[in-house]
Amino acid sequence: MKKHLILITASALLFSCGGDKNHSDENGNKALQDSVQTYLDGYNKKYQELSIIANEADWKSNTHIVEGDTVNATAANKAKEEYSKFSGSAENIATAKRFLEKKDELTAIQVKQLKSILYKAADNPSTIQDVVSERIKSETKQTEDMFGFDFKIDGKSVSTNKIDEILADEKDMSKRLKAWESSKEVGKGLKEGLVHLRDLRNKTVQALGYKNYFEYQVSDYGMTTQEMKEMLEKFNKELSPLFRELHTYARYEFAKRYGVKEVPDLIPAQWLPNRWGQDWTSLVDVKGINLDSALKTKDAEWIVKQGERFYVSIGFPELPKSFWEKSDLYPAPTDAKYKKNNHASAWHMNYDQDVRSLMSVEPNSEWYETSHHELGHIYYYLSYSNPEVPILLREGANRAYHEALGSMMGMAAMQKPFMENLNLIPKNTKSDEMQTLLKEALNYVVFIPFSTGTMSMFEHDLYAENLPADQFNKRWWDLAAKYQGIAPPTNRGEEFCDAATKTHINNDAAQYYDYALSYVLLFQVHDYISKNILHQDPHNTNYYGNKEVGKFIGEIMKPGASADWRKLLKEKTGSELSAKAMLDYFAPLMDYLKKQNKGRKYTLPELN
Numbered sequence: 001m002k003k004h005l006i007l008i009t010a011s012a013l014l015f016s017c018g019g020d021k022n023h024s025d026e027n028g029n030k031a032l033q034d035s036v037q038t039y040l041d042g043y044n045k046k047y048q049e050l051s052i053i054a055n056e057a058d059w060k061s062n063t064h065i066v067e068g069d070t071v072n073a074t075a076a077n078k079a080k081e082e083y084s085k086f087s088g089s090a091e092n093i094a095t096a097k098r099f100l101e102k103k104d105e106l107t108a109i110q111v112k113q114l115k116s117i118l119y120k121a122a123d124n125p126s127t128i129q130d131v132v133s134e135r136i137k138s139e140t141k142q143t144e145d146m147f148g149f150d151f152k153i154d155g156k157s158v159s160t161n162k163i164d165e166i167l168a169d170e171k172d173m174s175k176r177l178k179a180w181e182s183s184k185e186v187g188k189g190l191k192e193g194l195v196h197l198r199d200l201r202n203k204t205v206q207a208l209g210y211k212n213y214f215e216y217q218v219s220d221y222g223m224t225t226q227e228m229k230e231m232l233e234k235f236n237k238e239l240s241p242l243f244r245e246l247h248t249y250a251r252y253e254f255a256k257r258y259g260v261k262e263v264p265d266l267i268p269a270q271w272l273p274n275r276w277g278q279d280w281t282s283l284v285d286v287k288g289i290n291l292d293s294a295l296k297t298k299d300a301e302w303i304v305k306q307g308e309r310f311y312v313s314i315g316f317p318e319l320p321k322s323f324w325e326k327s328d329l330y331p332a333p334t335d336a337k338y339k340k341n342n343h344a345s346a347w348h349m350n351y352d353q354d355v356r357s358l359m360s361v362e363p364n365s366e367w368y369e370t371s372h373h374e375l376g377h378i379y380y381y382l383s384y385s386n387p388e389v390p391i392l393l394r395e396g397a398n399r400a401y402h403e404a405l406g407s408m409m410g411m412a413a414m415q416k417p418f419m420e421n422l423n424l425i426p427k428n429t430k431s432d433e434m435q436t437l438l439k440e441a442l443n444y445v446v447f448i449p450f451s452t453g454t455m456s457m458f459e460h461d462l463y464a465e466n467l468p469a470d471q472f473n474k475r476w477w478d479l480a481a482k483y484q485g486i487a488p489p490t491n492r493g494e495e496f497c498d499a500a501t502k503t504h505i506n507n508d509a510a511q512y513y514d515y516a517l518s519y520v521l522l523f524q525v526h527d528y529i530s531k532n533i534l535h536q537d538p539h540n541t542n543y544y545g546n547k548e549v550g551k552f553i554g555e556i557m558k559p560g561a562s563a564d565w566r567k568l569l570k571e572k573t574g575s576e577l578s579a580k581a582m583l584d585y586f587a588p589l590m591d592y593l594k595k596q597n598k599g600r601k602y603t604l605p606e607l608n
């Protein structure tokens with residue numbers, strides 16, 4: 001996820017003088033525009049100052065968690081309060097509203113900034129300061145509780161990297177079950193906090209007229225809850241025939257792998273190579289292409305540096321020195337007296353050049369892909385930190401764009417011609433392309449029911465339907481059965497809170513559809529790049545070193561949120577957001593899987 005509370009300084013100055021090109025409009029009211037600009041300049045400057053302090057404090061409370069030590073949490077809460085008092089102030093809300101009443105007389109970029117001020121204010125309106133303060137405290141605590149948690153197997157502490165490794169490779173079912181159950185223990189202690197946060201999040205945005213927190217987050221796309229749900233359902237439906245084949249295939253293949261004779265209708269969650277069943281990639285090994293074994297000969301630093309080399313090769317700048325000095329990229333030492341947030345994120349500390357990533361990179365294919373993803377956020381930050389983009393609009397064209405471009409680079413960096421070029425696999429490797437496509441589908445297609453369904457519908461019900469606390473776990477597993485076709489190993493009562501084991505439920509609330517949309521978007525952009533820039537088959541591309549590709553991606557990134565996301569997509573790819581490219585990409589798999597699945601029992605309904 002990307003993190004940025006705040007705005008920055010030096011760049012604010014660029015917008016402070018009247019007459020720059022963002023600040024004149026032949027048809028507008030020049031005097032009014034001048035006073036709006038003065039207001040925006042002042043807002044940006046203050047917003048930036050307060051955000052830097054809050055981001056620094058937040059960074060510390062995510063990278064250095066010590067049980068019982070309240071110093072970091074207290075500092076983070078104080079800084080976030082200061083920030084919230086400003087960004088949610090009655091005065092800022094009133095001023096932005098007043099100016100927006102005359103929006104036809106203002107420049108487009110001024111209107112966008114004023115709307116952004118109101119949007120941000122709704123997340124912490126000072127009219128209900130006590131609710132806002134309580135929410136800040138509870139959010140900091142929830143993150144510390146989540147990432148300060150000590151996972152244990154047989155009484156011994158284990159890292160989440162270790163749990164993931166067991167789930168990816170282990171064949172012994174009793175060991176798998178222990179690892180899976182261990183990974184879910186953290187949820188129990190997070191339930192109460194989640195119930196409380198749901199109420200606080202809903203209350204904060206209700207003060208500015210949103211029905212609930214889900215509606216608030218969706219509105220960032222210019223969409224209603226209903227529209228978003230319909231779009232997610234549409235994408236899920238479109239991909240469902242393929243997912244149904246994959247599900248059938250996986251049930252039988254996993255059963256074979258674990259020596260289970262009777263193939264279950266729903267896949268037991270502990271069979272899957274991911275704590276939430278969102279990625280089944282390791283079910284398939286493609287002969288001749290073993291990225292993991294190549295990466296074993298590298299160290300963790302090589303992984304991140306290689307990501308940078310890729311971006312640099314297509315024309316992006318080297319990362320700022322401070323990125324390497326200030327990021328926190330590798331797992332905490334096993335004997336460390338502190339814990340850290342173990343999920344990957346990218347941070348825009350000052351809305352300018354201070355960019356950092358928080359990861360726990362180990363040399364394996366999963367972190368290789370994730371490093372490319374995080375660097376996508378980082379290069380997005382750097383790209384829109386330019387004088388053309390006001391600080392308030394230094395965000396993605398929408399949140400899905402921010403997630404998509406780095407994921408696309410991660411996908412491109414795992415295609416055969418690219419890996420041959422980097423000597424990660426021998427040149428002229430012979431391999432079965434259908435197996436490669438199957439492995440990719442077990443990543444990208446399998447993710448769609450999880451993201452459009454289980455996660456998004458759970459969060460919808462949590463915020464928009466006020467899901468009762470004694471139904472959290474039941475609803476979670478009902479959705480997992482319906483969308484992903486998976487089941488828990490044993491009945492999981494309400495003492496567990498399995499949804500809360502997923503970080504986004506706690507600290508990236510009501511936004512998980514961003515990732516679903518980002519996958520659809522990434523295939524659309526990749527399809528365009530492959531066919532129109534590289535003139536290569538989308539399944540077998542090599543972006544490395546291609547400056548045209550870099551230019552194209554840079555043009556999507558540069559305007560940040562000053563662009564209209566729908567127009568931008570149309571301009572750059574010629575189409576509206578659509579799953580067509582993703583469907584085309586995986587189409588050859590259908591026949592193959594149908595043959596493999598001949599005579600097998602299908603247990604998911606046909607949706608499409």
Ligand code: X8Z
Binds near residue numbers: 001344345346373374
């Ligand atoms: O959370 C992430 C990123 C955050 S920047 C690593 N992702 C989702 C997840 O891990 O659940 C990337 C794709 C899905």
Ligand code: ZN
Binds near residue numbers: 002373374377402
């Ligand atoms: Zn991300």
